[in-house]
Amino acid sequence: MIPAAFEYARAGSVQEAASLLQKHGEDAKVLAGGHSLIPLMRLRLAQPSALIDINGLKELDYIHVEGGRLRLGALTRHVTIQHSAEVRQNLPLLADIASEVGDNQVRNMGTIGGVFAHADSAGDYPTLALMLDAEVVTDRRRIPAREFFQDLFTTPLEADELVCEVSFPVAPGSHRYIKFRRRLFDWAIVGAGAQQVDGGWRVGLTNCGPTPVRCTAVERALSEGASVADAAERAADGLSPSGDLRASPEYKKHLATVLVRRAVEQAQTG
Amino acid sequence: MKHRIAVTVNGKEREAEVEPRLLLVHFLRDNLGLTGTHIGCDTSQCGACTIHLDGKAVKSCTLFAVQAQGHELKTIEGLAAPDGELHPIQQAFWDEHGLQCGYCTPGFIMAAAYLLDQNPSPSEDDIKKGLEGNLCRCTGYVNIIKAVQTASRTMSGAAQAQPAASGA
Numbered sequence: 001m002i003p004a005a006f007e008y009a010r011a012g013s014v015q016e017a018a019s020l021l022q023k024h025g026e027d028a029k030v031l032a033g034g035h036s037l038i039p040l041m042r043l044r045l046a047q048p049s050a051l052i053d054i055n056g057l058k059e060l061d062y063i064h065v066e067g068g069r070l071r072l073g074a075l076t077r078h079v080t081i082q083h084s085a086e087v088r089q090n091l092p093l094l095a096d097i098a099s100e101v102g103d104n105q106v107r108n109m110g111t112i113g114g115v116f117a118h119a120d121s122a123g124d125y126p127t128l129a130l131m132l133d134a135e136v137v138t139d140r141r142r143i144p145a146r147e148f149f150q151d152l153f154t155t156p157l158e159a160d161e162l163v164c165e166v167s168f169p170v171a172p173g174s175h176r177y178i179k180f181r182r183r184l185f186d187w188a189i190v191g192a193g194a195q196q197v198d199g200g201w202r203v204g205l206t207n208c209g210p211t212p213v214r215c216t217a218v219e220r221a222l223s224e225g226a227s228v229a230d231a232a233e234r235a236a237d238g239l240s241p242s243g244d245l246r247a248s249p250e251y252k253k254h255l256a257t258v259l260v261r262r263a264v265e266q267a268q269t270g
Numbered sequence: 271m272k273h274r275i276a277v278t279v280n281g282k283e284r285e286a287e288v289e290p291r292l293l294l295v296h297f298l299r300d301n302l303g304l305t306g307t308h309i310g311c312d313t314s315q316c317g318a319c320t321i322h323l324d325g326k327a328v329k330s331c332t333l334f335a336v337q338a339q340g341h342e343l344k345t346i347e348g349l350a351a352p353d354g355e356l357h358p359i360q361q362a363f364w365d366e367h368g369l370q371c372g373y374c375t376p377g378f379i380m381a382a383a384y385l386l387d388q389n390p391s392p393s394e395d396d397i398k399k400g401l402e403g404n405l406c407r408c409t410g411y412v413n414i415i416k417a418v419q420t421a422s423r424t425m426s427g428a429a430q431a432q433p434a435a436s437g438a
């Protein structure tokens with residue numbers, strides 16, 4: 001289908017992007033990789049009045065490792081994260097996850113900043129961000145991941161606020177992310193991540209609620225010496241996923257316990 | 271408001287005035303008459319519209335034409351040699367019967383060309399993963415995978431033959 005008409009402007013700098021957003025008002029939107037926004041516009045589920053194209057902002061396309069943090073510019077594309085030696089060394093789980101976002105064509109366009117700003121419940125990076133207490137850095141503030149994902153497609157971002165960076169703590173320890181889906185390129189029906197940090201475990205789930213979920217009950221059970229199988233049963237604690245075309249809430253809760261167990265086991269065995 | 275764009279398509283400079291909402295695939299098909307690039311879905315999932323943007327495989331239904339300003343595009347029409355000799359990937363799809371109705375084929379060939387550019391000798395699993403963004407409703411994929419394997423062999427054979435020939 002043909003998207004509704006809109007105004008288009010290319011931003012030459014972060015400041016210009018913000019001022020263009022202000023100028024075009026509430027219904028203006030940032031255009032990054034376009035791989036969540038354009039599909040919505042084609043279905044006319046989104047009808048922005050203007051798109052501010054930030055694809056020319058090379059200053060938002062970087063990967064830095066500094067002071068124990070891995071910092072990724074908002075415009076870093078999935079394909080770059082997937083193949084980055086810095087990411088592979090400092091946060092290998094992020095590179096693994098990037099290699100399974102969509103397909104080659106999606107990874108060549110989609111950006112990390114777009115995934116955070118869009119806040120789809122099936123987005124994969126947000127789960128890792130929540131597990132590791134990552135931060136979203138905007139043109140005006142730093143927002144911890146646990147405050148960032150408020151609800152389905154809902155974040156604290158102002159209409160004219162730009163995501164500039166996502167900053168993760170370095171975590172090279174044992175790790176695994178398992179994405180359960182029917183076809184290779186699909187979004188996760190349920191995803192589960194496990195990452196060892198300072199001898200303990202961080203565990204999280206994708207698409208088991210309106211926002212990513214951190215499995216603190218599982219983490220606690222593991223730190224108290226429970227077996228992986230027993231700890232993983234706690235993954236369904238307090239979980240209230242909504243059903244969708246592909247899975248009922250009960251099935252998702254079942255998947256959560258099975259996938260968390262497998263993720264921790266496979267992380268342990270490397 | 272319309273925007274002026276200048277793009278290189280299959281080596282030719284093209285200029286046009288386009289509405290921002292014009293999808294790149296519509297620009298290629300309707301404005302430039304390059305109808306080899308197909309449209310198979312409304313949800314960015316099927317890959318029939320796959321082209322190369324600065325050498326990278328992208329879904330041309332999920333970009334606006336204005337975004338292509340200043341970039342280099344290659345479509346299925348740009349793959350064969352000027353004298354009409356098929357590209358080794360096209361020839362391999364022909365030889366291995368990698369198509370039935372052919373609707374998905376241009377997208378598969380452009381995705382395969384990107385895959386072989388990144389990884390000239392992919393394993394069967396690499397091929398499956400490399401083509402995960404393309405759907406085919408007819409073939410069952412087996413002959414598509416064979417075609418990519420055959421193309422990989424001919425193309426690496428050609429690459430090896432070249433230095434030997436120039437050394438002789």
Ligand SMILES: Cc1cc2nc3c(=O)[nH]c(=O)nc-3n(C[C@H](O)[C@H](O)[C@H](O)COP(=O)(O)OP(=O)(O)OC[C@H]3O[C@@H](n4cnc5c(N)ncnc54)[C@H](O)[C@@H]3O)c2cc1C
Nearest residue numbers: 030032033034035036037102110111113114117123124163
């Ligand atoms: C077939 C297909 C399969 C996919 N599978 C997956 C998957 O398995 N897992 C997954 O996580 N994702 C998946 N995606 C989505 C993909 O990762 C998108 O690239 C991503 O969700 C959005 O990033 P983008 O750069 O494309 O953003 P856009 O589509 O450009 O933007 C999305 C939203 O975020 C806003 N925005 C973007 N960047 C910024 C910024 N810097 N500051 C402020 N606002 C901003 C936009 O205004 C818009 O509202 C898939 C997409 C497709 C088409």
Ligand code: FES
Nearest residue numbers: 310316317319331
């Ligand atoms: S037409 Fe289906 S992905 Fe582009």
Ligand code: FES
Nearest residue numbers: 370372406407408
């Ligand atoms: S050959 Fe018919 S869809 Fe692939």
